[in-house]
Amino acid sequence: MSQPHATKVLVIGYVWPEPRSSAAxxxxMQILEAFVQQGWDITFSSPAGAGEHPADLTALGIRQVPIELNNSSFDTFVSELAPDIVLFDQFMMEEQFGWRVEQQCPDALRVLETSDLQSLRHARHQRLKDRLKVSDDNHDFNELFAPALRDExxxxxxxxxxxxxxxxxxxxDLTLMISEVEIELLVEQFNVPRNLLHWCPLMVDLPTQPFLPFExxxxxxxxxxxxxxxxxxxxxxxxxxxxPLIRQQLPTAQLHIYGAYTPPKATALHNAAQGFHVMNWAEDALQVMSAARVCVAPLRFGAxxxxxxxxxxxxxTPNVTTPVGAEGMHGEExxxxxxxxxxQQFADSAVQLYKDEKTWLDAQAAGVELLSRRYLKTDHGPVLIARLQACQQQINTxxxxxxxxxxxxxxxHKSTQYMAQWIEAKNRQTLPTGGTNHP
Structure with a gap:
């Protein structure tokens, strides 16, 4: 008796995954690992160039196939692959390749992975820019944080x-949402049917090693x-x-800032005399986080x-953040x-956590509890797989x-198909039937 074929998954990534560089x-990678554990046959493709710190997908048994924008060779590739599920990483990939997938593999389940709502993040960024134009107060941004969903x-x-x-x-057919707040925004304000969305937050294992102590x-x-x-x-x-407010209270305090793709404008901020250290990329982010006493994340916008x-x-490691940083992360916990x-509130809270061991330990315990209640891989991975399988069975409905x-x-898809044909034809110095008045 022949064995049923493994579910074939094609992931079209905006970039090649760099899990040590970005949470997205x-x-x-967490989603890919859930697919691997299910025994699915996975191909990862992207039109992007290679990054500086790529994940080793081949070690997970995942094929890597570069693709190009506006190139009909993708049609042959996806037709021969014949995936059962196509996951678009960020909506721009669905815009570029969705119509080709539907044309070649109309029965494939189409899934969108958002990481965050980019339109929400950009709208908040614009609101911050507008606020900075009208006021030179660089301390109080209370009106920007956590407005009503209707305002968003x-x-x-x-x-x-x-x-x-x-x-x-x-x-x-299904969109993976990392934030419950964004699900409510889409459902309550944009009237997106809830059944088109699936909550899929970050998925982790609980720490098994003892934490480095406060002292x-x-x-x-x-x-x-x-x-x-x-x-x-x-x-x-x-x-x-x-x-500067933290240093007023802790004159010898040191801040270490790590980040991938550090630009010159960031390194220019380095000032050892002020305890402000721009450290570039961290080879092991968890190692440097484990050695720090307090994590600071003063996010004025984001999603x-x-x-x-x-x-x-x-x-x-306890943290200090803003309502934007904590949004969608802790529910009632x-x-x-x-x-x-x-x-000022940020500085005062950071100093208190840094100095007060009891407050610090209480925050640390709350973090472990929050992970166990909302972010376990063993909870969300199987639920994601079950949802995708259910959608496959109900795809026509x-x-x-x-x-x-x-x-x-x-x-x-009709308009994009014509546009793609026009671009390819222009590259060959010929134009498709229909005239030359199209951009």
């Missing part, structure tokens, strides 16, 4: 990015990929407002949930540190009920 890549909707709804991102969500730890730590705009903004807020704060919990809204998605696919 870390989340993609009103800032997002007229943007091109939101329309593109929401269209991609509708065109897919053996030193320094504050900030970490994050510098290509991610919220991380760079957080460093600027630390430099200009928060760190999704924060990998650096999950890493802090895994290392037993106590926060493993402090959530603050002004530079899902697509019939999602008429808006069907309509959007029809119009998007």
């Amino acid at each position: 890549s870390g989340h993609v 909707f009103e800032h997002m709804a007229d943007t091109d990015l939101a329309k593109r991102e929401l269209a991609a969500i509708y065109r897919c 053996e730890r030193a320094n504050f730590l900030s970490i994050g990929n510098f290509r991610h705009a919220p991380n760079w903004d957080a460093v600027l807020w630390l430099k200009t407002a928060i760190w 999704g949930i924060k990998g650096k704060l999950v890493d802090a919990m895994l290392c037993g 106590p926060w493993p540190g402090a959530i603050t809204r002004t530079a 899902i697509r019939r009920d999602n008429f808006t998605g069907s309509m959007l696919r029809h119009h998007h």
Whole structure:
């Protein structure tokens, strides 16, 4: 008797995963590992160039196949692969390749992995820029933090990015959402059907080694990929407002800032005399986090949930952040540190955690409890697999009920198909039938 074939999965990545450089890549790797444990046959493709710190996908048994934008060779590739599931990593990949997947493999389940709602993050960034233009107060950003979902909707709804991102969500059979807050935003304000969304947060194992004790730890730590705009903004807020307030109370305090792809503008902020150390990339982020006494994440905008704060919990390192940093991360559970809204509150909380061992230990314990209640790989991995399998079985019903998605696919794929043909033809110095008036 022939054995049933392993489920074939094609993942189309915005970049090649670099889990040591960004939480988004870390989340993609967690999803891939869940697929590997299921015994699925996985191919990872991306049009991106190689990064500096790529994951070793081949060690997991995952094939790596580079692809190109606007190149019909992808059609042959995906047709021959004949995947059962196609996972688009970020909505731009669905825009570029979704119509080709549907054309060649119409029965493949289409899944979108968001990491965060980019349209939400960009709307919040714009709101911060507007606020900084009208006021030179660099300390109190209370009005920016955790507004009502309706307010978020009103800032997002007229943007091109939101329309593109929401269209991609509708065109897919299922979208993986890392933040419950973003699910509620999509359902309550954008009226996205809840059955098109699946909560899939960061998935980890609980720490098994004892934490380095309070008295053996030193320094504050900030970490994050510098290509991610919220991380760079957080460093600027630390430099200009928060760190001077901490140093007033702890004159010998040291802050170590780690981040992949450190630009010259970041290294220019290094000032050893002020205890402000820009350290570049950390070879082992968990090692440096485990040695720090307090993690600081003063995020003034952003979306999704924060990998650096999950890493802090895994290392037993209490943190101080903002409502943006903590959003969607703890539900009704106590926060493993402090959530603050002004530079002074942030500094005061950071100093208290740094000096007060009991407060520090209570926060550390809260972090372990939070991990066990919301982020266990053994909880979320099997649930994700079961949801994908259920969607495969119900795919015809899902697509019939999602008429808006069907309509959007029809119009998007027709127009994108013509555009791709036009680009390829232009590259060959010929034009497809239909004239030359199309861009």
